[in-house]
Amino acid sequence: MTTKIAVFASGSGSNFQAIQEAIAHGEVNANIELVITDNPGAFVVTRANNFGIPVLELAPKTYENKAAYEAKIIEYLKEKDVEWVVLAGYMRLVGENLLAAYENRIINIHPSLLPSFPGKDAIGQAMAHGVKVTGVTVHYVDAGMDTGTIIAQGAVDVIEGDREGTEARVHTLEHALYTSTLKQLFEQ
Numbered sequence: 001m002t003t004k005i006a007v008f009a010s011g012s013g014s015n016f017q018a019i020q021e022a023i024a025h026g027e028v029n030a031n032i033e034l035v036i037t038d039n040p041g042a043f044v045v046t047r048a049n050n051f052g053i054p055v056l057e058l059a060p061k062t063y064e065n066k067a068a069y070e071a072k073i074i075e076y077l078k079e080k081d082v083e084w085v086v087l088a089g090y091m092r093l094v095g096e097n098l099l100a101a102y103e104n105r106i107i108n109i110h111p112s113l114l115p116s117f118p119g120k121d122a123i124g125q126a127m128a129h130g131v132k133v134t135g136v137t138v139h140y141v142d143a144g145m146d147t148g149t150i151i152a153q154g155a156v157d158v159i160e161g162d163r164e165g166t167e168a169r170v171h172t173l174e175h176a177l178y179t180s181t182l183k184q185l186f187e188q
């Protein structure tokens with residue numbers, strides 16, 4: 001059975017695109033029913049439009065609180081029969097209602113070897129710390145900041161003094177690791 005997923009993203013959406021391309025090539029047995037962004041106008045919207053995938057652009061500030069914002073999200077996810085939530089550059093903690101609605105069915109990708117460098121700008125944090133090796137982690141999402149059970153990791157050599165080059169390596173690995181992890185998850 002093809003797994004119905006939603007991808008949440010706040011920015012460029014290169015991971016979303018890698019996942020969609022892997023699906024289109026028959027590598028991942030899933031269908032992206034919906035893209036949700038908390039950042040209306042983000043480049044991920046253009047990417048989703050290019051693939052003809054429905055996008056929901058929500059501005060959290062226009063809701064009374066996180067519960068109301070996520071209630072709207074849950075409504076759309078249920079309407080589309082979404083089974084799994086895939087966070088791909090979604091820069092927001094998931095609240096308790098959404099976690100409860102998708103228990104053990106929300107995953108995230110983070111640009112570091114967790115538990116090192118959780119939170120924002122993980123690549124910048126790693127470079128500022130002077131580590132020689134950083135990487136990428138795919139993990140289940142819990143209520144903490146990048147604290148859920150780790151599913152897969154991969155390492156990247158830092159290019160000293162070259163943020164852009166290091167970031168490019170991280171992104172390349174992210175795209176490969178996320179698609180291979182999703183392939184395995186949805187085969188079971």
Ligand code: GAR
Nearest residue numbers: 011012013014015088089109110111
């Ligand atoms: C990715 O590097 C992802 O790991 C990171 O945001 C970037 C989004 O890129 N996520 C986090 O830092 C979450 N804590 P993309 O929009 O091109 O996929």
